Amino acid sequence: MKRDKIIYYIATGLLTLLMLFSVQMYFFNHAEVVEMFTKFGYPIYIIYPYGVAKLLGVIALWFVANRTIKEWAYAGFFFAFILAFFAHYMIGDGEQMGALIAMILLIVSYIFGKKI
Numbered sequence: 001m002k003r004d005k006i007i008y009y010i011a012t013g014l015l016t017l018l019m020l021f022s023v024q025m026y027f028f029n030h031a032e033v034v035e036m037f038t039k040f041g042y043p044i045y046i047i048y049p050y051g052v053a054k055l056l057g058v059i060a061l062w063f064v065a066n067r068t069i070k071e072w073a074y075a076g077f078f079f080a081f082i083l084a085f086f087a088h089y090m091i092g093d094g095e096q097m098g099a100l101i102a103m104i105l106l107i108v109s110y111i112f113g114k115k116i
Contacts, residue, residue, distance in 0.1 A: 001116065008112035012061060015105040018098070019058050019077075026051030040087045054080070061109070074110050081106060 026033050026047050034044050053076065060073035085099035 004112050004115045008109060008116055011105050011108040011112065015077075015102065015109055016058050016062070018102050018105065019054050023051045023055050023058075026054075039091050039093070042087075070113075074106065077106050078103070 030047065033047055037044050037047060057073040057076055060069050064070060064073075081099045081103040085096045085103070088094070088096035088099060
């Protein structure tokens, strides 16, 4: 049981750091994110709401006791990482490993969160 908690907290902590890095890019390095979203063919007006959604997802993983909301946060991150992986893959910029690492951390966090 103690091992499961340690794995859960490490995976969730690393995932949180990755998401907070992403959020700070959306808010404080907006020009680079606009360029990336333009390459993807995404509208740039979703950058700030997407950053807020990621921040709310991280808050839900750590501070919300309601299991349904946590499940929705995990589901939201799952779809975001799948779409990010294929978006990076399709434009061929070689940045899909970040999404793959995030997906692995998400799955580990989810599985070990269920065990504890």
